[in-house]
Amino acid sequence: MPLPEFVRLRFLGATQTVTGSKYLLSYKDKKILVDCGLFQGMKSLRLKNWEAFPVDPKTIEAIILTHAHVDHSGYIPRLIKDGFRGKIFCTPGTLALCKILLPDTGYLQEEEAEYQNRRKTSKHSPALPLFTQEEAERALEQFVPRNFHEEFEPSPGFKIKFLYAGHILGAAMALIKVGKKIIAFSGDVGRLQDPVFHQPDNLPPVDALIVESTYGDRRHPDNHPMVELERIINQAVVHKSVVLIPAFAVGRTQTLLHFLAQLKKAKRIPEFPMFLNSPMATTATDVLCQFRTLHKLSDLECDELQGVVRCVRSVEESKSLNDRRGPMLIISASGMATGGRILHHLKAFAANPNNVILLTGFQAAGTRGRSLQDGAKEIKIFGEIIPVHAHVQILENLSAHADYAELLQWLERSRIQPKQVFVTHGEPESAHAFRQHLVEKFGWNCVVPQQDQEILVGGVE
Numbered sequence: 001m002p003l004p005e006f007v008r009l010r011f012l013g014a015t016q017t018v019t020g021s022k023y024l025l026s027y028k029d030k031k032i033l034v035d036c037g038l039f040q041g042m043k044s045l046r047l048k049n050w051e052a053f054p055v056d057p058k059t060i061e062a063i064i065l066t067h068a069h070v071d072h073s074g075y076i077p078r079l080i081k082d083g084f085r086g087k088i089f090c091t092p093g094t095l096a097l098c099k100i101l102l103p104d105t106g107y108l109q110e111e112e113a114e115y116q117n118r119r120k121t122s123k124h125s126p127a128l129p130l131f132t133q134e135e136a137e138r139a140l141e142q143f144v145p146r147n148f149h150e151e152f153e154p155s156p157g158f159k160i161k162f163l164y165a166g167h168i169l170g171a172a173m174a175l176i177k178v179g180k181k182i183i184a185f186s187g188d189v190g191r192l193q194d195p196v197f198h199q200p201d202n203l204p205p206v207d208a209l210i211v212e213s214t215y216g217d218r219r220h221p222d223n224h225p226m227v228e229l230e231r232i233i234n235q236a237v238v239h240k241s242v243v244l245i246p247a248f249a250v251g252r253t254q255t256l257l258h259f260l261a262q263l264k265k266a267k268r269i270p271e272f273p274m275f276l277n278s279p280m281a282t283t284a285t286d287v288l289c290q291f292r293t294l295h296k297l298s299d300l301e302c303d304e305l306q307g308v309v310r311c312v313r314s315v316e317e318s319k320s321l322n323d324r325r326g327p328m329l330i331i332s333a334s335g336m337a338t339g340g341r342i343l344h345h346l347k348a349f350a351a352n353p354n355n356v357i358l359l360t361g362f363q364a365a366g367t368r369g370r371s372l373q374d375g376a377k378e379i380k381i382f383g384e385i386i387p388v389h390a391h392v393q394i395l396e397n398l399s400a401h402a403d404y405a406e407l408l409q410w411l412e413r414s415r416i417q418p419k420q421v422f423v424t425h426g427e428p429e430s431a432h433a434f435r436q437h438l439v440e441k442f443g444w445n446c447v448v449p450q451q452d453q454e455i456l457v458g459g460v461e
């Protein structure tokens, strides 16, 4: 009997949460996976990274990766460890960033396991990393770059094209023709007016759409983040404050550097010490400047943003920053203060009411960044309670995600009429609110899928 020709889509992550993006697409006897991200944030989510993968990884033909952020790419080395042998297709920009992000993720996994073993906090003895730095480096050998707008066939029956998403360097939407269906995965969608990236491409007609909803219930404010940054910095200089910016090493850090360079050039902020204390962010900045055609910045602007801060490489210099006094500005990863050098700086500077902690993007539930955003008076770092008296501010308009109005505008501009729409990559309130916006504006058939739910694309014909 011939195999049924249904196209099946199974949601293996990013359902009513912003992390763990993984979508399994099956047609005849072939399976591909769109994105392969880590669950992050709350412990209940992180534990999902340790569950057995719901299908045998050996049976997956290929991974289509929309962009390099770890919540989309960070499970790839684990899937390979568990038997995945196929290729991973992504844009060249995404590959360049994965070369930085994935080994670092492996390193952090090893560090975490080591920490638990030292403190004997794990039920498992010994605690093991999800994957190691070396395994992440080996995983990169299975990556295959494909340019935007060029069709390729990773497995018989699946024709794929990457469209420009404008979220971070190399970020793509995946347009997939399979059987008689066309399915679009939005990946993470960038802003319509981003200072660094171009607008997201319009979508062509599709049968089904899987769309993100990180800001599905919110608008970004109208104020310009560069003006806000100027105000905060000038105030900090007067008060001799330390401005701590937990920044996403890939993406927002480069936008911040661009703003700082522009402000300094126009003499809207004075000369004072500014540091980029994240070797990963420094490398990501260099990578952005290598891909000149994928963003709006000129050669001169690239030079300026690379030179505007002192890049701290060594651990000694990183530590010595904590002995300095303000005014100074430190940009350090990670963006949600879940790890990295920013933790040492928070420990040193968060208790002083004269200092400023400036949050620069989405803060997922369960992270220290979210606690700070929600006004926590203390946070826990390396098992120690650190009081927070510093002034916490949010540079919200720096987000790399379109808000709901921008998403609606982008979809309206695309003039599509999908028969099925799945709202993913948003916390429950955002996902449901965005579903409602789509129903009201377009009258679409929209669903907020459940974890592990499987659907037939186009239903039974």
Ligand SMILES: [Zn+2]
Pocket (backbone or CB within 6 Å): 067, 069, 167, 188
């Ligand atoms: Zn992203």
